[in-house]
Amino acid sequence: MSEHTAYTEGPKVPARGERETLLEIDGLSKSFGTVHANKDISLRVDRGEIVALLGENGAGKSTLVKQIFGLMTPDSGTIRIKGDTARIKDPKDAIRRGIGMVHQHFQLVPVMTVAENLMLGHESTKGGVLDLEGARQMVRELSARHKLSVDPDAEVEDLPVGTQQRVEILKALSRQVDLLILDEPTAVLTPQETDELLGVMRELASGGTSIVFITHKLREVLAAADRCYVLRQGEVVGGVDDLTHTTTSDLASMMVGRDVVLRIDKAEATPGDTVLSIKGLKVKDDRGLPAVDGFDLDVRAGEIVGLAGVEGNGQRELVESIAGMRPSVAGSVHLGSKDITKSNARDTNNAGVGHVPEDREKHGLVGGYSIADNLVLNRYDEEPFAKGFIRDFGAVRNHAVTLREEFDIRSPNVEAPAGSLSGGNKQKVVVAREMSAKPQLLMAAQPTRGVDVGSIEFIHRRIVDARDAGAAVLLVSAELDEILSLSDRIAVIHDGRVVAELPGKGADRTEIGRLMAGDSDAGSDSHSPSH
Amino acid sequence: MQWVQHNKIWAGAAALILIGAYAFYFVNSNIAVSMFSYAWFLAVPLVLGAMVGVMGERSGVVNIGIEGQMLVGAFAGFFAAAATQSVVIGVIAGALSGIAMGAFLAFSTVVGQLDQIIAGVVINIVATGITSFYFESGKTIPRGLPNFDVPLLSDIPLIGPVFFSDGPIALFALIIAFTLHFMLFKTRWGLRTRAVGEYPSAADTAGINVVALRLFNVTVAGTLAGLAGTYLSMEATSTFERNMSSGRGFLALAILIFGAWRPLRALAAALFFGFMQSLASQLQASDVVNIPQQFINLLPYVLTLVVLAAAAGRVRAPGAVGQPFVKGD
Ligand SMILES: Nc1ncnc2c1ncn2[C@@H]1O[C@H](COP(=O)(O)OP(=O)(O)OP(=O)(O)O)[C@@H](O)[C@H]1O
Numbered sequence A: 001m002s003e004h005t006a007y008t009e010g011p012k013v014p015a016r017g018e019r020e021t022l023l024e025i026d027g028l029s030k031s032f033g034t035v036h037a038n039k040d041i042s043l044r045v046d047r048g049e050i051v052a053l054l055g056e057n058g059a060g061k062s063t064l065v066k067q068i069f070g071l072m073t074p075d076s077g078t079i080r081i082k083g084d085t086a087r088i089k090d091p092k093d094a095i096r097r098g099i100g101m102v103h104q105h106f107q108l109v110p111v112m113t114v115a116e117n118l119m120l121g122h123e124s125t126k127g128g129v130l131d132l133e134g135a136r137q138m139v140r141e142l143s144a145r146h147k148l149s150v151d152p153d154a155e156v157e158d159l160p161v162g163t164q165q166r167v168e169i170l171k172a173l174s175r176q177v178d179l180l181i182l183d184e185p186t187a188v189l190t191p192q193e194t195d196e197l198l199g200v201m202r203e204l205a206s207g208g209t210s211i212v213f214i215t216h217k218l219r220e221v222l223a224a225a226d227r228c229y230v231l232r233q234g235e236v237v238g239g240v241d242d243l244t245h246t247t248t249s250d251l252a253s254m255m256v257g258r259d260v261v262l263r264i265d266k267a268e269a270t271p272g273d274t275v276l277s278i279k280g281l282k283v284k285d286d287r288g289l290p291a292v293d294g295f296d297l298d299v300r301a302g303e304i305v306g307l308a309g310v311e312g313n314g315q316r317e318l319v320e321s322i323a324g325m326r327p328s329v330a331g332s333v334h335l336g337s338k339d340i341t342k343s344n345a346r347d348t349n350n351a352g353v354g355h356v357p358e359d360r361e362k363h364g365l366v367g368g369y370s371i372a373d374n375l376v377l378n379r380y381d382e383e384p385f386a387k388g389f390i391r392d393f394g395a396v397r398n399h400a401v402t403l404r405e406e407f408d409i410r411s412p413n414v415e416a417p418a419g420s421l422s423g424g425n426k427q428k429v430v431v432a433r434e435m436s437a438k439p440q441l442l443m444a445a446q447p448t449r450g451v452d453v454g455s456i457e458f459i460h461r462r463i464v465d466a467r468d469a470g471a472a473v474l475l476v477s478a479e480l481d482e483i484l485s486l487s488d489r490i491a492v493i494h495d496g497r498v499v500a501e502l503p504g505k506g507a508d509r510t511e512i513g514r515l516m517a518g519d520s521d522a523g524s525d526s527h528s529p530s531h
Numbered sequence B: 001m002q003w004v005q006h007n008k009i010w011a012g013a014a015a016l017i018l019i020g021a022y023a024f025y026f027v028n029s030n031i032a033v034s035m036f037s038y039a040w041f042l043a044v045p046l047v048l049g050a051m052v053g054v055m056g057e058r059s060g061v062v063n064i065g066i067e068g069q070m071l072v073g074a075f076a077g078f079f080a081a082a083a084t085q086s087v088v089i090g091v092i093a094g095a096l097s098g099i100a101m102g103a104f105l106a107f108s109t110v111v112g113q114l115d116q117i118i119a120g121v122v123i124n125i126v127a128t129g130i131t132s133f134y135f136e137s138g139k140t141i142p143r144g145l146p147n148f149d150v151p152l153l154s155d156i157p158l159i160g161p162v163f164f165s166d167g168p169i170a171l172f173a174l175i176i177a178f179t180l181h182f183m184l185f186k187t188r189w190g191l192r193t194r195a196v197g198e199y200p201s202a203a204d205t206a207g208i209n210v211v212a213l214r215l216f217n218v219t220v221a222g223t224l225a226g227l228a229g230t231y232l233s234m235e236a237t238s239t240f241e242r243n244m245s246s247g248r249g250f251l252a253l254a255i256l257i258f259g260a261w262r263p264l265r266a267l268a269a270a271l272f273f274g275f276m277q278s279l280a281s282q283l284q285a286s287d288v289v290n291i292p293q294q295f296i297n298l299l300p301y302v303l304t305l306v307v308l309a310a311a312a313g314r315v316r317a318p319g320a321v322g323q324p325f326v327k328g329d
């Protein structure tokens, strides 16, 4: 603790030790049954500092910050906020003491509008009546100021996860706080939105707000944080007091305890027959407006097609429609020679489509079921998991034990409810289930959302292996880097239509960026039509 | 006016019904007034019962004990009035007994985390037991709660004699349905109540005390159940009979669902049930059709089934209804 933080940019801030300590944690421990989620953790955050928390999935990051926000009670140890060691009873108490939090598992009321969600808990009223117009205005202002666009009147349950993420962030920014906790706020943001958010964080910090920032994207740590702590299996195993000379691979190996390959090597694809063929597909969104509007795409066996696009251009509706979760109004979807345009989710699944949905909590898992049951949700009634109509729990268990090992799902056992897993481990359960069924077509939306670097490497490897084994892969991701490093072919979607297809090899970031923005002349011409 | 734009179907249906009712009124004002009055007379306890359900379920607590709460209210109101010979004390006793029953449901489920269905069943069984055990025949109260005319409003044709020339509890039921609707959708309490019933952890992380709000709502709702019972024994009649609530508490639950957990729709649904029953007895009385009385009495229950079957899948219960709120650890 002797080293002083070096500030390379921004206003002149007093050196550490001269500044007020805002948060100080001492000897904090928390366990769930036999799992020691936090073991004797000590750390401090000064006023105006951005401190990153790093660690693998299940390392105990969320557990730690939930205790700061009063959502969980520590077994032992103290949390001191501005010198006050009184126990933080509940979130209300935490809010009173100037703490705000963006939750990894969004805390939004699905049937309420964005404005209602934002005002909840600190509603302003006029003569006893809720000032909804004021709340809408607040959403518009915050949304413009922080460049996170949302419609104040949209109902949260109709929104794609990326937008929900923006709402969750705006909700935290709508209150004045001294300590802002951000638990994976960027997991489903686009790169531009992420950059905006990092800018907002730096601005808040120079205004005196302290920020605790959890992320798996190491680039963001280097871009925004002053210091970082690394957690492993519930313990603080290290940290960096001055991040100026640190690289992402340094951080990766500190987290995982070994070197991590951040760039994947893969052989040239050898595409075979067409597996997925989409012709003129039209799908409506929740409000009945056309979202997918004449979409054509073929995906062949043994190739990975990345679908790049700005969120809200029909990706979600497209994927849901192929998966049989949303009816289409025109066009066709074929899997091999089979017409699956009108198939429901179950038939589509049985026909050989694996689907990693973008919203794992809602469409990927049954939180109250065990991990083992979740791992066979798509095949529970088939051999070997059932004999006739009797389930074979031994087979289900063995399957789960194998997958848990293989996909490195961190849990005490396979009987634990899936809802008790850490966010990244939930994601691994969904990916493991869909991949282990060896689908003809693997359709993965944000497959590495909230997954740690070591596991991203592993999941990417497995997707490439699946391709090499002959599966067709349709990858949808907000993460352009993920699309670029995995895809053999990239299709750009804009306004519900494919506006360009280009080979994955040597694809140019900026060109794709322009195409995503709807600039059809990108690449060929530099002066685009005015709009 | 904005409401009309957003609720075209409902506004249209309401207008049609109103026109129909007035057309009937101009054809035969006596029969119309007596049929609609009887419909409202029957609907009052259903409205109050449905409001009990709204307050509980909107904050995440199922209340299948409305039936029992009503019965106790009817019992306590009547016998307190009989013992003191004061109807005012009777009404107060009915309301207080409702609070007590509400508090039992609230504390056992929200704090004690007893299963909400089981707690409701307990209330119903205990209510039947107590009210039969302590029942004494031959008691009388000085008089039932009197009807009175609300100035001005009672002069409106049809609506006046139907809604504004009744007893105090009937008038209260009408007011409470509108008030609750307004409060649920326009006030801070309402927003918080809905959040707590839909997604309690979101409310909790926004700094709302989920447990306290549920306790408050379920307890206060008990008052309405108590008054519904008091209505039965002191306003609609002035006597107490064993099992006097006779299924109205359960019917109120059906109305709650049919009304999509919205107070004014529930009010409309209750009126519809009341009207159907009133129509049935009118038909019976005027000898237009000759159906045995038993079938006429069946009508509300058959309607309940039909209506619920039609509503199923169209309406959605609050997200967290029936689930206790447990913190992360
Ligand atoms: N409510 C709970 N009940 C039981 N176990 C839990 C509960 N919450 C967390 N755990 C366990 O505690 C450990 C730490 O979980 P935590 O959510 O803090 O991890 P994390 O570091 O945030 O991971 P991720 O990066 O995946 O979000 C995990 O092993 C998890 O399974």
Ligand SMILES: [Mg+2]
Residues within 6 Å of the ligand: A061, A062, A063, A104, A183, A422, A423, A424
């Ligand atoms: Mg986490």
